[in-house]
Amino acid sequence: MSLLSMHNRYLNGAPIPSPRKPFRSKEKCLILMIFCIFILVFCGTFLYLPELRSSSGTRESFSKMYKQIQDAGPDLLIPAPPYAEESKNNIKSNNRHFNYQADEDPHLLDDRYKLMMKIDEEQQKNQKVLERPDIALKIKFSSPKSYIENYIESEVVENMIKTVPPAKSDHYPVTVGGEDNDESIRMKRLKIVEMMRHAWDNYVKYAWGMNELKPVSKKAHNNSVFGSAPLGATIVDGLDTLYIMGLHDEFKRGREWIAKHLNFDNINMHLSVFEINIRFIGGLLSCYALTGDTLFRDKAELIANKLLPAFHTPTGIPYALINVKTGSVENYNWASASSSILSEFGTLHLEFSYLSDITNNKIFKEKVQHIRKVVKEVDKPKGLYPNYMHPKTGNWGQHHISLGGLGDSFYEYLLKSWIQSGRVDKEAREMFDEAMEAVFKHMLQESPSGLLYISDMKYDKLDQKMDALACFAGGMFGLSSKTLQNEMTNKYLTVAEGIANTCHEAYNRSTAKLAPESFKFTEGNEARAIKSSDKYYILRPETVETYFTLWRLTKNPKYRKWGWEVVEALEKHCRAEAGYSGIKNVYVPNPIKDDVQQSYFLAEMLKYLYLLFSDDSLISLNEWVFNSEAHPLPIKGHNPFYRGKH
Secondary structure, three states, rough: OOOOOOOOOOOOEEOOOOOOOOOHHHHHHHHHHHHHHHHHHHHHHHOOOOOOOOOOHHHHHHHHHHHHHEEEEEEEOOOOOOOOOHHHEEEEEEEEEEEOOOOOOOOHHHHHHHHHHHHHHHHHHOOOOOOOOEEEEEEEEOOOOOOOEEEEEOOOOOEEEEEEEOOOOOOEEEEEOOOOOHHHHHHHHHHHHHHHHHHHHHHHHHHHHOOEOOOOOOOOEEEOOOOOOOHHHHHHHHHHHHHHHHHHHHHHHHHHHHHHHHHOOOOEEEEEEHHHHHHHHHHHHHHHHHEEEEEHHHHHHHHHHHHHHHOOOOOOOOOOOEEEOOOOOOOOOEEEEEEEEHHHHHHOOOHHHHHHHOOOHHHHHHHHHHHHHHHHHHOOOOHHHEEOOOOOOOOOOOEEEEEOOOOOHHHHHHHHHHHHHOOHHHHHHHHHHHHOOOOOOOOHEEEEOOOOOEOEEEOOOEEEEEEEEHHHHHHHHHHHHOOOOOOHHHHHHHHHHHHHHHHHHHHOOOOOOOOOOEEEEEEOEEOOOHHHHHHHEOOOOOHHHHHHHHHHHHHOOOHHHHHHHHHHHHHHHHEOOEOOOOOOOOOOOOOOEEEEEEEHHHHHHHHHHHOOOOOOOOOOOOOOOOOOOOEEEEEEOHHHHHOOOO
């Protein structure tokens, strides 16, 4: 080993490197300088970049940056498109649907639309699609004419919103958008939106949280069917109309009020079971179906539970009025020896049945099915249903029969319960057809000039009178004609169009071009009110409901023409500085306003007018059925927005 040079050592024939000499002083200085520069740059990043400077530490700073990028990500990639046509209005993304603004660049719309459709096509090819669980969502609302954008938030956030997704489907209902191809029709629809803004904005300004607005006095109306209790009836009643019209900032404000303030626990007064059901429960259930937001479902269930003591009777026929705080119940003193009213206890089935399906609580459906059983089995004079039944005995009261007030929506709900069930509830349809056969035989009349009408009947005597409320029947008969072919199909359509024409005449024969509360059919006074007490108009929507339904079913342009005539009359005689008011006499040139903006004006009148001037795809009659307050409820088996647990 001593013979081997230290600079030329070998191992197995390969040279072994000599040990490295220590760094020279210059090399050490250079390495130290590089290390110092690296430390300076690294520390400077945290000291001088504002997005990373945080008192809560590095981890929170990076989390904040990540969330900002996450929120902005979709818009950085592709701008959000407007809503327009059905397919562009409801783009699928993980079973979620987004509604978009209508004022963005159409070229960007086309790019995004094509990309999303391509993604959707690829997803549909994959048959192994997992059911998406309930997820917590944060809803972000943008500018006044904007849309609701739902996005998944992986961690707990403030104002958590939990939603139930729609059923998996190849087609999802159009709930926003739905513009008609005709520009003139689109302009008319925009006018309806302006009317809604006028009614809503002034309610917000002068009566927020109260039930209704006095648009002349500019204050809350405290003598409504809900009294002075701050139940926000206009908010709950008008909320789905706001959503369908795309007024989602207003919708957000209404939702926030419901979340924080809608509470029946301390309301120490008697309220109408019927009105609470069709306006509050119906309105909340409609918003739940449209959005999947469980707040609306849960609030509806809480309110429905408050009504249950009204059903604790020997027959199961509920009382008309309930004190939701104490549970005490009673009927109206004027209602035929304190009987319950047919149109009230018969107008619960749509809401209670749907509520059971989405909550898995059978009690609600059991209550209305029992009512059905009682009224089906009781003897009926001439096959007709009188307007009064005593809740203790199950006996009929006065034999007063009407398709107007006190009777109307009982028949409507027989037909619509069958439709809502996906046409499975055959008993409801059979009861409806049998009842209408008796009505046509004993109550359908034709005036000397050829006007068809359904007269009231009292103890076998015709009253030769028809209520404005009965004008809904044109739409009802139209639906019965188009949804089932039987021996009455043609008769239903003939009567539907006849009723629509008669109600139009009641409007047209008044000075204000608005119909009175009821009108007679006697020589020289056809479709006109005679008594002063019948000459008022309180923003009733039933005739427009018929126009809308028959337009959808027949496409006869006269129904849109007649609907626009109503708009013109409302603007001329009912528009006030702070909303819309009824009038006291439709037969004078300058009628006095009654100073009440009814909550159903927003729920029914403006919704039906808006849909009358929309494409048929928007809230399609093949997918939705309207309750008596015009709140759309999904049809089981035909609408993935049913969101039922079964």
